Structure formats: structure tokens, C-alpha cells
Amino acid sequence: MRLELTLLVDGEAVTAVLDRPGESLLRTLRERLGRTGAKNACEQGECGSCTVLLDGEAVVSCLVATAQCEGREVRTVAGAVPGEVREAFAACGAVQCGFCTPGLLVSVADLLGRNPDPADAEIREALAGNLCRCTGYEKIIEAVHRAATARTAENTHTGAPGTRPLPPSPSPEKDPTLPHGCDSVMTEGRT
Ligand code: FES
Ligand code: FES
Numbered sequence: 001m002r003l004e005l006t007l008l009v010d011g012e013a014v015t016a017v018l019d020r021p022g023e024s025l026l027r028t029l030r031e032r033l034g035r036t037g038a039k040n041a042c043e044q045g046e047c048g049s050c051t052v053l054l055d056g057e058a059v060v061s062c063l064v065a066t067a068q069c070e071g072r073e074v075r076t077v078a079g080a081v082p083g084e085v086r087e088a089f090a091a092c093g094a095v096q097c098g099f100c101t102p103g104l105l106v107s108v109a110d111l112l113g114r115n116p117d118p119a120d121a122e123i124r125e126a127l128a129g130n131l132c133r134c135t136g137y138e139k140i141i142e143a144v145h146r147a148a149t150a151r152t153a154e155n156t157h158t159g160a161p162g163t164r165p166l167p168p169s170p171s172p173e174k175d176p177t178l179p180h181g182c183d184s185v186m187t188e189g190r191t
Contacts, residue, residue: 002018007071009074010079035078037052038061039099044062048100048131052080052106054073058110080105081108082147092146096134103130116148116155
């Protein structure tokens, strides 16, 4: 059975042709559309590496059937993460490995879209589905606070509200604020 559908991925309308109706959004993004920002680390909904925003909500894309995504908006780490979040991760040393960092960034973007000034416990709860057993979460929590402060300052300056939606930022490849080496991890990581 052949299934053709259109998605809006990181702001771009794309067509995916599936030969298996049960194919996951993660596989479609990575293997058919070349959008490798979502990582495949467990493919069982356990690790959060494949987190994307689907119509603005954080989901683990390995558990979403692409067939359910006709006409829907998908944002990977390349299109979901505001500049303040990327800058804060870089500044705080919160950029870890290429598997966990993309999903963490998307989850943080989702959190700050819902809660512009989260407490530590709220951050830990929001990131509970993004697993890293190698390092720790302290620098990430520090980065979330830094990003929240930066967004609040910006919104105060512009008069914009601090809740959803968070506007996507320019591509980090073009972002001069990022230290050398951080840009690839925060968009594509390791493929
Ligand atoms: S790859 Fe989807 S949760 Fe681990
Ligand atoms: S899984 Fe990425 S640093 Fe532990």
C-alpha cells in the first residue's frame, strides 16, 4: 500500500511517500525527508532523543505514525528552538552529546512556550522523558533559567507576552552567537 502525504516540516511543505502505513514519523523524517535532527536512540518511546513539536506539542516521533500527520506542522530541533535557548545551552556548557541534546532542546522550547519562568522542579518534570545517564542535568537547568531570563528581558523590551508561541529562530548555522562546534550538535547532531 502506497501512501502520499504532505507535512509542514520546519516551515517547509514537504511530501512523503510511504510504503508502510505504520511507519513512524521519526523514520519518515530521517530516512525519507533527510531531516536528521530527531535522533533514533531507542525507537521505543523511552529516551526522548526523537522529540519534535507536532502542531506545537512535544511528542516522541518514534511513537507517532506518519499517516496521522497529513497537513500537520512538525518542528525538529532545526526549527523549534528559539535563539535564546540555543545561546543559553552553549553559554552554560549544557550541550552534551549529539543524541540527547537535540531532544532536550526541543523539550526546553516546549516548556518555555508553556511556562516562561519554570522552577527547578518544573524543569526536571518537563525533561523527565529526555534521558541522559552519562552526565547530569545541572547545566541544562542552569541553561533553562538563563534562556527564560533572556526571553523575559526581550519580551519586556518588545511588549510581547512570554507564553506560546515561541517564534523559531534563524538557523544556528548562521547564528554568530554560538561558539564554534555547537551549531551542528544543536541542529543535526550526529546523524
Ligand atoms: S528514539 Fe524515540 S524515545 Fe527514544
Ligand atoms: S546521552 Fe547525551 S550526554 Fe548522555
